[in-house]
Structure formats: structure tokens, C-alpha cells
Amino acid sequence: MFSGSKDDRKVALDAAAxxxxxxxxxxxxxxNKALMATYGFTFATTLTGLHFAATTLMTLILKRLGYIGSxxxxxxxLLKFVLCANFSIVGMNVSLMxxxxxxxxxxxxxxxxxxxxxxxxxDNVRYxxxxxxxxxxxxLGVSICTVTDVSVNAKGFIAAFIAVWSTSLQQxxxxxxxxxxxxxxxxLLGHTAPPxxxxxxxxxxxxxxxxxxxxxDSYDYTFTSTMFITLSCAIAIGxxxxxxxCIGRFTAVTFQVLGHxxxxxxxxxxxxxxxxxxxxxxVVVGMMVAIMGMxxxxxxxxxxxxxxxxxxxxxxxxxxxxxxxxxxxxEEKI
Numbered sequence: 636m637f638s639g640s641k642d643d644r645k646v647a648l649d650a651a652a653x654x655x656x657x658x659x660x661x662x663x664x665x666x667n668k669a670l671m672a673t674y675g676f677t678f679a680t681t682l683t684g685l686h687f688a689a690t691t692l693m694t695l696i697l698k699r700l701g702y703i704g705s706x707x708x709x710x711x712x713l714l715k716f717v718l719c720a721n722f723s724i725v726g727m728n729v730s731l732m733x734x735x736x737x738x739x740x741x742x743x744x745x746x747x748x749x750x751x752x753x754x755x756x757x758d759n760v761r762y763x764x765x766x767x768x769x770x771x772x773x774x775l776g777v778s779i780c781t782v783t784d785v786s787v788n789a790k791g792f793i794a795a796f797i798a799v800w801s802t803s804l805q806q807x808x809x810x811x812x813x814x815x816x817x818x819x820x821x822x823l824l825g826h827t828a829p830p831x832x833x834x835x836x837x838x839x840x841x842x843x844x845x846x847x848x849x850x851x852d853s854y855d856y857t858f859t860s861t862m863f864i865t866l867s868c869a870i871a872i873g874x875x876x877x878x879x880x881c882i883g884r885f886t887a888v889t890f891q892v893l894g895h896x897x898x899x900x901x902x903x904x905x906x907x908x909x910x911x912x913x914x915x916x917x918v919v920v921g922m923m924v925a926i927m928g929m930x931x932x933x934x935x936x937x938x939x940x941x942x943x944x945x946x947x948x949x950x951x952x953x954x955x956x957x958x959x960x961x962x963x964x965x966e967e968k969i
Contacts, residue, residue: 648884649884649885652877652880652881652884653881653893655873655877655880656874656877656878656880656881656897657896657897657900658873659870659871659873659874659877660874660877660878660894660897661897661900661904662870662874663867663870663871663874664897665904666863666866666867666870667682667867669863670682670860670863670864670867674857674859674860674863675854676854676860676863676864677843677847677849678839678840678843678847678849678851678854679728679843679846680724680725680728680835680838680839680842680843680846681835681836681839681840681842681843681851682839682864682867683724683835683839684831684832684834684835684836684839685832685836685864685867685868686867686868686871686872686874686875687828687829687831687832687835687871687875688832688836688868689868689869689871689872690824690828690832690871690872690875690876691828691829691832693872694821694824694825694828695825697821698825702821703821703822703825704822706816706818706822706825706826707816708812708816708818708823708826708827709816712808712812712815712816713826713827713830715808716805716808716809716812716827717827717830717831717834719801719802719804719805719808720801720805720827720831721831721834721835721838722797722798722801723798723801723802723805724835725838725842726794726795726797726798726799726801726802727798727802728842728846729794729798729846730742730791730794730795730798732846733788733790733791733794734786734787734788734791734792734794734795735786735787737782737786738786738787738791738795739795740777740778740781740782741778741782742795742798742799743799744774744777744778744782745799746799746802746803746891747770747773747774747888747891747892748770749799749800749803750803750806750807750887750888750891751770751888753803753804753807753887754807754886754887754888757807757811758811760886760888760942761942762936762941762942763935763938763940763941763942765931765935765938765941766932766935766936766941766942768931768935769892769928769929769931769932769935769936770888770892770928770932771928772924772925772927772928772931772932773892773895773925773928773929773932774928775924775925775928776921776922776923776924776925776926776927776928777895777898777899777921777925778921779917779918779920779921779924779925780899780902780917780918780919780920780921780922780925781898781902781921803887806878806882806887806890806891807887809823809878809879809882809883809887810882810883810886810887813879813883819883820876820879820880820883821876821879823879823883824875824876824879828875839851840852878890889932889936892929892932893929893932893933895925895929896925896926896929898925899922899925899926902918902922903922
């Protein structure tokens, strides 16, 4: 599929994986923004459960067709991952409700140093000075254009603390479990999506009622809102898969750093589609600083000694990652 050297091929596949993540992530944010702001569907936790239910259905279909091979994931590892992932989802929703937007953004930014800490302690990763400085530049740029009013209370701080650590652990586990059990992104998603869907659909309506004081069964489901919910679930399949692919190919820290490019894109698209009243000089300056920091991070972390990275996941082609190549069992039958 790709010609050229092995390094060129890897760069092309990395770029394709990252663009896949950016397109799906920005797309689902814009769809959910319209769904919640325009059509009043504010049941975020339940919606996430529906996302994982759609993802589960897709993995089951592709496994039946032979595009996903059989693999195993020990129950203790599966439970740890699902626990972290669900605490991340609920924690983020509660943090947004209990904290100001400014402190919520600060909490999201703090995931980068927490992810760095996890890699240093658990994987013995070491960063060069330039890599550390580039991360600081990214944090500075994103904070300039996103952090506004900052207020916090005790329960809001606790919710943010739980959200940050559980999200960082969940993203670390994506990379760790793929290496430990030698499974690809699609296989890992096939193991984790069903229990996440079941648990979130069970807890989601209760959590959403607690957060919004609205019952999901009393929502007025129109044709348009139902179509937006369906579209959100369809895009979420790509978002979930692309996250697993990107963290598997890179690391949780790189995923977080480059992930703020999505924050910049969402801001730009928000100004284009939802009005320009929030666009001012300090936002533009923040965007430019953040983008420069991301470019610097990409160069610094790829230099010798810039960042000691763990070995790549066993699946080394994007075609296999997204299930375009059938399992070896099928090949043997032919």
C-alpha cells in the first residue's frame, strides 16, 4: 500500500492514524454540541454508553466476518481498565458541573504532567530538556486560549482530581495492555467495549438524572434529534478505535500533547459555525503558541535521547489495526 523506506511508511501510517483521530474527535464534539445545545439532549453519560454499545456491535460483526482474530485479556486487567475508563467519564462530567470552565480546562491540561509521571514511574521513560520545554509551551498556549475564570471548591477539586488520574491511567493502560498481551487496537477494543457499554447504560440514566435533574425516558425524541444521536454513535465508533490506535502507536503523553490540536480545531470551528464573539487577540496568540509547542514537541521527542519510548505494539500496519486484513485462521482455510 505504501512505497518507500520503512521509516517513511511508519510516518505515513502515523499521520493517517492521527488524522483519523482528529477528524472523528472533532466531528463528534461538533455533533454532540449541536445535540445538547440545540436539541436539549443533556444525558452525556448515557450517550457515552450508547457510543460503546455501537462500538460493541461493530466489533461483534467484524469478528463474525473474520476481520478480528481471537485473543484473550485476563479479567483483572479488563476490570482495572473498565474501572478507570468509567471513573474518567463520570469524573469529567461531574467536574464540568461542579467547577468553572476555567478550572475544568486547567484540570484537562494537568493530564499531560500526570501522564508524564506515569510513564516515568511505570515505564522508566526519560525526557530530554527540549522535550520537557516543548510540553510546557503547549500547556502555556492552550491555557492562554482556553482558561478564563478560575474558581474551585472542595467537591469540585475532588471530582477533577479523580477525573484527571482515572483518565491518565485509562490512556496509559491502552498502551500497556497492547504491549503486555500482544494484541492490536481492535482486539483490545473488542474486549473493553462490551463491559463499558453495559456498565454505562446501567449507571448512566441515574448519573444523568443526578447531574441534570432530568429523566432520559421523558426526553422528547424527535426524528432530527434521534438522527443526531445515531450520527453521534456512528462517529464514536471511529473515535474509540482511533484513540486505541494512536495511543498504541505512540504513548499516552504524545496522545495528550498532540490531542490539544483538537482543542484548537474545535475553537476555530466554534468561531466559524457558532459565532465569533469569543475570538480575540489573546485566543489567537494562545493558538499560535500551542501549535509551535506541538511542532517543537514532535521534533524534540523524535530526536535521539528526546524520549525513550517503549517498543511499538505488535500490530505494525494501519490496515491490520483497523481490521482490513483477515485473521491468519481465515488465510489457512483458503
